[in-house]
Amino acid sequence: MLYVTGANGSGILSVVGGGDVTLQGAQVRNAGTDGVTQLVAGHDLTLGAQTLTHSTDATHDARNYQRSSETTHAVSSVQGAGDVVLAAGHDVTLQAAQIGAGKTLAVQAGHDIDSQAVVDSTTQSNSSVSKRHSLVTSTHDEHVQGTQLGAGGDIVMRAGNDLTLASTAVASQTGGIALAAGHDVALTATQEQHDSVVDEQTRKKKFLSSKTTTTHDESHDSIAVTSSLSGDTVHIAAGNDLLSQGAQIVGTGDVVLAAGNNLTLETAQNTHSEEHDSQRKKSGLFGNGGLSVTYGKQSLKTDTTSSTLTHTGSTVGSLDGNVTLVAGNTLAITGSDVMALQGDITAKAKDIAITEVHDTRDSTQKTAFKQGGLTMSVTSAALNLAQGAVHSAQAGSQAKGDARMQALAGASAAYSAYGAGQAMGKLLSADSAKDAMQGAGINVAITVGGSRSHSESTQHSDTSKGSTLHAGGNVTLIATGGGDDSNLLIRGSDVKAGNNLLLAADHDITVESAQDSSEQHSRSKSGSAAIGAAISYGAKGAAMGFTANASTAHGQGDGTDVTQRNSHLSAGNTATILSGNDTTLDGAVLSANTVMADVGGDLHIHSEQDTSHYASHDTAASASVTVGIGASGSASYSHSKVDGDFASVREQSGIQAGDGGFDITVHGNTDLKGAVIASTQAAIDQGRNQLTTGTLTVADITNTSHYKATGVNLSGGYAAGGSNGKSDGKSDGSSGDTASSQMPPTANQGSSWSWQNQGSGARGTAAGYDSKSGSQTSITHSGISGGDLTITDAAGQQAKSGKSIADTLAALNRDVHTGDSGNGLVKDWNGQQLQ
Numbered sequence: 001m002l003y004v005t006g007a008n009g010s011g012i013l014s015v016v017g018g019g020d021v022t023l024q025g026a027q028v029r030n031a032g033t034d035g036v037t038q039l040v041a042g043h044d045l046t047l048g049a050q051t052l053t054h055s056t057d058a059t060h061d062a063r064n065y066q067r068s069s070e071t072t073h074a075v076s077s078v079q080g081a082g083d084v085v086l087a088a089g090h091d092v093t094l095q096a097a098q099i100g101a102g103k104t105l106a107v108q109a110g111h112d113i114d115s116q117a118v119v120d121s122t123t124q125s126n127s128s129v130s131k132r133h134s135l136v137t138s139t140h141d142e143h144v145q146g147t148q149l150g151a152g153g154d155i156v157m158r159a160g161n162d163l164t165l166a167s168t169a170v171a172s173q174t175g176g177i178a179l180a181a182g183h184d185v186a187l188t189a190t191q192e193q194h195d196s197v198v199d200e201q202t203r204k205k206k207f208l209s210s211k212t213t214t215t216h217d218e219s220h221d222s223i224a225v226t227s228s229l230s231g232d233t234v235h236i237a238a239g240n241d242l243l244s245q246g247a248q249i250v251g252t253g254d255v256v257l258a259a260g261n262n263l264t265l266e267t268a269q270n271t272h273s274e275e276h277d278s279q280r281k282k283s284g285l286f287g288n289g290g291l292s293v294t295y296g297k298q299s300l301k302t303d304t305t306s307s308t309l310t311h312t313g314s315t316v317g318s319l320d321g322n323v324t325l326v327a328g329n330t331l332a333i334t335g336s337d338v339m340a341l342q343g344d345i346t347a348k349a350k351d352i353a354i355t356e357v358h359d360t361r362d363s364t365q366k367t368a369f370k371q372g373g374l375t376m377s378v379t380s381a382a383l384n385l386a387q388g389a390v391h392s393a394q395a396g397s398q399a400k401g402d403a404r405m406q407a408l409a410g411a412s413a414a415y416s417a418y419g420a421g422q423a424m425g426k427l428l429s430a431d432s433a434k435d436a437m438q439g440a441g442i443n444v445a446i447t448v449g450g451s452r453s454h455s456e457s458t459q460h461s462d463t464s465k466g467s468t469l470h471a472g473g474n475v476t477l478i479a480t481g482g483g484d485d486s487n488l489l490i491r492g493s494d495v496k497a498g499n500n501l502l503l504a505a506d507h508d509i510t511v512e513s514a515q516d517s518s519e520q521h522s523r524s525k526s527g528s529a530a531i532g533a534a535i536s537y538g539a540k541g542a543a544m545g546f547t548a549n550a551s552t553a554h555g556q557g558d559g560t561d562v563t564q565r566n567s568h569l570s571a572g573n574t575a576t577i578l579s580g581n582d583t584t585l586d587g588a589v590l591s592a593n594t595v596m597a598d599v600g601g602d603l604h605i606h607s608e609q610d611t612s613h614y615a616s617h618d619t620a621a622s623a624s625v626t627v628g629i630g631a632s633g634s635a636s637y638s639h640s641k642v643d644g645d646f647a648s649v650r651e652q653s654g655i656q657a658g659d660g661g662f663d664i665t666v667h668g669n670t671d672l673k674g675a676v677i678a679s680t681q682a683a684i685d686q687g688r689n690q691l692t693t694g695t696l697t698v699a700d701i702t703n704t705s706h707y708k709a710t711g712v713n714l715s716g717g718y719a720a721g722g723s724n725g726k727s728d729g730k731s732d733g734s735s736g737d738t739a740s741s742q743m744p745p746t747a748n749q750g751s752s753w754s755w756q757n758q759g760s761g762a763r764g765t766a767a768g769y770d771s772k773s774g775s776q777t778s779i780t781h782s783g784i785s786g787g788d789l790t791i792t793d794a795a796g797q798q799a800k801s802g803k804s805i806a807d808t809l810a811a812l813n814r815d816v817h818t819g820d821s822g823n824g825l826v827k828d829w830n831g832q833q834l835q
Helices: 381-398 403-428 433-440 681-685 737-742 794-801 805-811
Strands: 002-004 012-017 021-024 027-030 036-041 045-048 050-061 064-074 077-080 083-088 092-095 098-101 105-109 113-116 118-129 133-145 148-151 155-159 163-166 169-172 177-181 185-188 190-206 209-225 228-231 234-238 242-245 248-251 255-259 263-266 268-287 292-312 315-318 323-327 330-334 337-340 345-349 351-355 357-380 442-465 468-471 475-479 488-491 494-497 501-505 509-512 514-538 541-565 567-579 583-586 588-599 603-606 609-628 630-649 654-673 676-678 690-699 701-720 765-780 788-791
Touching (some): 242 255, 468 475, 501 509, 690 794
Parallel strands (some): 027 077, 045 092, 234 255, 255 323, 501 567, 567 588, 603 654
Antiparallel strands (some): 268 292, 701 765
16 A cells, blocks of 8 residues: 555656556555656556455265355555556556546556456355155356546546457546547457356155256346446547447547547447256156046146347437548447537548347247146036037127027027036935935946146247437448448438438448347147047946047248348438439438539439238047947047238438428439328429439339137037947847936937037037138338439430330329328237137
C-alpha cells in the first residue's frame, strides 16, 4: 500500500522502474487534488489481481457429503485526486484494476494495452443418499469483474500496437475519452457462466408393488459482460481494425470511430440451455383406472430440452452531437444501434453493410410409455347402460341448433335410460347376492399383453434483430473508393433521418428484408395387444370364452412459417439515392417528403411474401374379438389429414413520397413486382413527380391462402349371440326373457348389425366423415403515381416486355398514392387447431 495524504497538497506519488513494475492486489492512494500519481515502467507495467480460494468439505461417506469452493480476487487500485499516469515502454496490463483520477487519466504503452477481466466463482456440490431417496445437486456460479477507469476530466489511452478492453468500463464526468492504437482497437465481452444440475430418485415399495421415480434437471447460462465508454466526447482511432462487441459507447457531444481497415459494430452472445428428464417405473400390482388392475411392469419416460441464443448489440450514440463512422475498407453494423438524437450520422467506407442478427430458440419434447403384464378387468352391463344414458344426455345438450340431431340424441338417451332402468330394477328386486350378480351381468376379462407409445415434437424459431440508425438531423451513408466492390447493403434494418437522408455507392445499393422463421415437427406412434380369457356371469349362468384385442396408431405434423422483416428508410425532408450501378429495394420501403434518385444501372423494387405451410395426418385402428360367450367382434378405424398453405405480401415495397413528390432517373430498367413508386395527391396535382427510365417492366403478385381438413371414422360390431355356446341367444328351455327385458322394444336381437351399442351383448356400427376447407386470393398490384413518366429505350422496351412504349404506359396502373394498402391477406387458419 502506498499513500499520500493531504487533500490540499500537490504531492507526487511516483513508482518508476527501469524494467517491469508489477502491483498484485496493491492499493495506491494520492489525496492531493493538485498532485500527480504516476506508475512508470521501462518494460511492462502490470496491475494484477491476487487469487484467493476457500473450500469446505463435510463428507460423511462416498455418497453423503457437502462440498463448496470459492474463488475471489483482490484487485489492484490506483486512486489520485489529481492527475493519474500509467506508462510502459512495452505493455500495460490491467487485471480488473480500479483506476480513478480526480482530473485527467492517461494510460500509454509502447506496445499493447490489455485490460482484462477476472472471474470470481462459487461451486457447490451436495449429495444425500438413503435407502428410499437420493438427491445429488451441483451448482457453479461466476461473477465477472472488469477493469474500471474513471476520471473527472479527460481520459486518454494510447497504444503503439493493440488496445484491448475486455468487460471494461471507462467513464469521464466532464471530459472526453480518446482511445488510439497503431494497430487494432477491440472492445470485447467476457462470458459469465451459471450452471445447475439436480439428480433425484425416490423409491417406494408396498405389498406386491414397487415404484421408482428418477428425475434429472440441469440448466446452463452464459451471459456476456460487455464494455462501456461514457464521456463528454468519445474518439476512437485504430490504425488497422476497430471492433466493438456489444459495447456501449455514448457521448454527450461528438462521437467518432475511425479505422484504417475494418470498423465492426457487432453483438455479444448469450446462451441458455436446460434439460428435464423424468422416468417413472412401476412393477407388481397397480391399477389402470376403473375396475382394472395389472400385475406386470410399467414405465413412463419424458425428456424435455431447450436452448436459446440471444444477442447484446453494440450501441454508439450521442445525446447532443454528431456520430461519425469511418473505415478504410469495410464498415459492418450487425444487430447494433447508432444514434445521434440531436445531430447527424455520417458513415463512410469502401463497403458498408448494415444487417441483422438472429436470435434462435430450439426445444424438443419426448415421451415414451410401455406396459406389459397380466390384466384383470371387470365390467357390468348395468353400469355400462347407466353411463350410456349420461353420455347420450350430454350429446343431446351439445346438439344445439340442429333439430334432427337433437331428436336422434333424445331417442338414444331414452333407449339408454330404458335399458338402465330395467337392469337396475332387476338388481333392486333380487332375492339374493347370486341373483343380484346375475342381474348385473358381470363380465371379467383376464388377459396377457402390453402397450407402448412414443411421441416426439421439436420446435425451432429464428427471430431477426435488425440494426437501427437514427439521427435527429441528417444521415449520410457513402460507400466509395473500391470501384465495383463499393456497395451499400441494408438488410432487415431501419435508417431514419429527422432531416435529410443520403445513400450513395460507387456500385450497388441493396436494401432488403430479413426473414423470421419457425418450424414445428411432431411424430407419434402407439400400439397395444392382449389375449386371454373372458368370463361372463349373467342371468343364464356362467360362461367362459376366448378374447383378444389389438390397436395401433401413428401420426405426424409439420409446419413452417416465414415472416418478412422489411427494411425501412425514412427522412423528414429529402431522401436521395445515388448508385453507380443497380439499386434494389427488395422487401423495403423508402419514405420521405421528397425522394430523389439517380441509378446508373437498374432499379428493382420487389415486394416479398410471408409464407406458411402446415401438413399433418393421423391414423388409428383397433379390433377386438371374443369367442365362446356367443361370438362377438368390433373394429374401428379413423384417419385425419390437414393441409394448409399461405403466401401473402404483408407490407408492400416501394418508394413513398410526400407532397414534395419524386424525381427519379434510371439509366437501365425499372422493374416493379407487386411494388409502387407513389406520392401524395398534392404532389400529383402540383406536377412534382418525374420518372425517366430506359425501360419499364411491371408485374403483380398473387396472394393465396387455402386449407383443407378431412376426417373419417369407421366403427362396427358383430354378435352371434347366446349364452353357454348357443347361437340363437337362448339357453336350453328358456325363452330369452332376460335378454328381451334389457333391450328396448325397437332393438334387434340375435345375429345382427345394430345402430346403437346398448343392451345385453351390445353390437353396432357407426361411420362418419367430416371436411372443412377454405380459400382466399388477392392481388398486390404494381403501379406508379401520376406525373411525368418517360421511357427512353423503345427497342429495349419491346424486347423486355413485348410491348411498345405506348402500350406499356397504357397498361400501367397510375392510380397509386402514398399510404395505399398492399391488398394482402390475413391468415385465417391454424394448422394445429384444424386437426
